[in-house]
Amino acid sequence: MSVKILLPGPLTTVQDGGRYGRQSAGIPPAGAMDQEAWETGNYLVGNEQGEAGLEFTLFGGSTQFTEDTVFALTGADMCPRLDGQRVAMNVPHLAPGGSVLHMDMAREGCRTYLAAAGGITVPAVMGSRSTYIKCSMGGYKGRALKAGDILEVGADQKNFEEVKDRKVQQRMFPREIVLRVVEGPQALYFTDKGKKTFYHSAYTISGESDRMGYRLSGGAVESKNGTDIISDPIPLGAVQVPAEGQPIVLLADRQTTGGYAKIAVVCSFDIPRIAQGRPGDLVRFLPVSIEEAQDMLRRYRKELAIMMKK
Incomplete structure (x- = not known):
């Protein structure tokens, strides 16, 4: 077969x-x-x-x-x-x-x-x-x-x-994607102005995006003294900010380590949202605490399990 x-x-x-x-x-x-x-x-x-x-x-x-x-x-x-x-x-x-x-x-x-x-x-x-x-x-x-x-x-x-009687609900794929994020390991590398820009801007998904990462264009995220770091591990959903200040959301085929500061990390339950983004779509970032993210993840997995039992 x-x-x-x-x-x-x-x-x-x-x-x-x-x-x-x-x-x-x-x-x-x-x-x-x-x-x-x-x-x-x-x-x-x-x-x-x-x-x-x-x-x-x-x-x-x-x-x-x-x-x-x-x-x-x-x-x-x-x-x-x-x-x-x-x-x-x-x-x-x-x-x-x-x-x-x-x-x-x-x-x-x-x-x-x-x-x-x-x-x-x-x-x-x-x-x-x-x-x-x-x-x-x-x-x-x-x-x-x-x-x-x-x-x-x-x-x-x-x-x-x-x-034959199984079914799941069709998801919506909006052209403006809101991603919930927790603070990244190098958030302190960025100025208050840079963080405000990051969390209040609508970024456009670039045509250069691929399975490795989604390049975004929009308000430049200001750093204090540059964004170069000693390379460290890259988790799924890490939001790196290179020197020019344009964020990159790293996804399934991401490199294992990287040398740019990570201002935030997309919550795992929102990765499917960005994975369905296409060039020209808008992306906004919404900060949540680790405790809020953990609670949201538990609810997400419970809802998904219920959906797949119907």
Whole structure:
């Protein structure tokens, strides 16, 4: 059982939850940019959490199912059609063998996820099937997918009848994204004026953004004596500020260490929001305390668990 790429999008890759425990050796986690969409996709088709799926960026192209396959699409709505017939997001479908799934440009948001019952079974590298293109690691031959690529799907599938009534709510993807952040480890490097600029500005996502990080343009964040530091670890969602004062939100393919001061760190439950941002969207930062963030995370995980039990 397999899926065949007929027409690839600009960046279609195999991703799972990420490659953790290797950052001390300089290997980034990679993994799905929007972990919520990836996780709910696995739920919809009855997979164990952790199975790999496909991540499409901005445009989905065409994919063929070689045999009957249970699949689901989550994340950005790319107006999917199966053999020309519109199919819904966020619910399971049974694709007959030989059928073709076509997806257009995302109507809103940036990334769509295809989960297939049984998971995409490319070889695991260091415990993960995620693609890290910069090192040609994992996924399918360590690269973005091309026309003609054939990806095997695991045989351990749920029967469609077992999952056909599952569904999750479609998320909204606003063009102005509010990110809740906690104070970064080098917040003291910035002036009061710089912090005020950071928290009161609307930043625009640059076209230079990618899976490594989102470059933002807007009000320059003023520092006291520059932002160069001795390189230290980079957590997911770290907001680095280089010398020119334009923030960069570091994401799934981020470097493991970096030498710019970090003014803030995006809360983990808001990473899916920025992961669905597209060039031209606006970003604002909202400060919260660590205690508030922990409480919000508990509520987020509880709500997600309830949604995936319905």
